[in-house]
Amino acid sequence: DIVMTQSPDSLAVSLGERATINCKSSQSVLYSSNNKNDLAWYQQKPGQPPKLLIYWASTRESGVPDRFSGSGSGTDFTLTISSLQAEDVAVYYCQQYYATPFTFGPGTKVDIK
Amino acid sequence: EVQLVQSGAEVKKPGQSLKISCKGSGYIFTSYWIGWVRQMPGKGLEWMGIIYPGDSDTRNSPSFQGQVTISADKSITTAYLQWSSLKTSDTAIYYCARHRVGFSDAFDIWGQGTMVTVTS
Numbered sequence: 117d118i119v120m121t122q123s124p125d126s127l128a129v130s131l132g133e134r135a136t137i138n139c140k141s142s143q144s145v146l147y148s149s150n151n152k153n154d155l156a157w158y159q160q161k162p163g164q165p166p167k168l169l170i171y172w173a174s175t176r177e178s179g180v181p182d183r184f185s186g187s188g189s190g191t192d193f194t195l196t197i198s199s200l201q202a203e204d205v206a207v208y209y210c211q212q213y214y215a216t217p218f219t220f221g222p223g224t225k226v227d228i229k
Numbered sequence: 230e231v232q233l234v235q236s237g238a239e240v241k242k243p244g245q246s247l248k249i250s251c252k253g254s255g256y257i258f259t260s261y262w263i264g265w266v267r268q269m270p271g272k273g274l275e276w277m278g279i280i281y282p283g284d285s286d287t288r289n290s291p292s293f294q295g296q297v298t299i300s301a302d303k304s305i306t307t308a309y310l311q312w313s314s315l316k317t318s319d320t321a322i323y324y325c326a327r328h329r330v331g332f333s334d335a336f337d338i339w340g341q342g343t344m345v346t347v348t349s
Contacts, residue, residue, distance in 0.1 A: 158336075160274075165340065165342055166266075166324070166336070166339055171329060171334070171337075209273065209274055211274075211276070211335065216279075216288045216290070217288075217291065218264075218276045218279075218333075219276055220273060223273045
């Protein structure tokens with residue numbers, strides 16, 4: 117199985133400041149035939165199902181605010197919230213869909229400082 | 230509107246069987262993979278497996294292989310997750326979710342979740 121790790125486990129950021137979450141896969145998730153990384157980011161608020169934010173490591177899902185951005189390739193990825201808003205308090209998960217089982221990272225909790 | 234609607238919360242005893250459902254609507258059910266994800270109380274997301282309702286091709290996580298059965302009935306656009314003998318450790322919220330487009334893809338539509346409680 118591809119093991120996904122995330123750092124930090126949690127972070128607290130002031131409103132309007134940048135939040136950065138890292139995700140690392142135990143092997144590359146770059147699909148050579150299309151040069152796309154099979155990596156997604158999800159946001160989960162308390163009592164709600166997860167919501168897709170980013171796929172192919174950097175493509176924003178329709179309707180997702182542009183303060184959310186994804187970057188990285190191969191084994192190292194980053195989710196950045198450029199200006200944290202109160203409604204961004206949530207747990208964020210990365211997921212690889214390169215090889216089954218399509219494993220998730222352990223999650224990073226984001227709070228307001 | 231594309232949506233997945235899951236069956237309601239269940240309370241069961243250890244050793245009992247259970248089948249929960251996930252009904253898709255607003256899209257061509259047979260053309261998209263549907264998966265199941267477990268979330269134990271206060272914990273993260275665990276990928277259990279996926280099924281392609283068009284031909285019932287299924288891929289299971291080794292962690293759940295033999296513990297649950299994933300199936301689908303395309304005539305009623307519904308996917309299922311089934312246990313033959315529940316354990317207290319099966320207590321969790323179970324989400325169904327649809328792949329965006331293809332086999333290797335992210336989950337873009339999620340059900341509301343089904344809470345399963347197994348207690349003696």
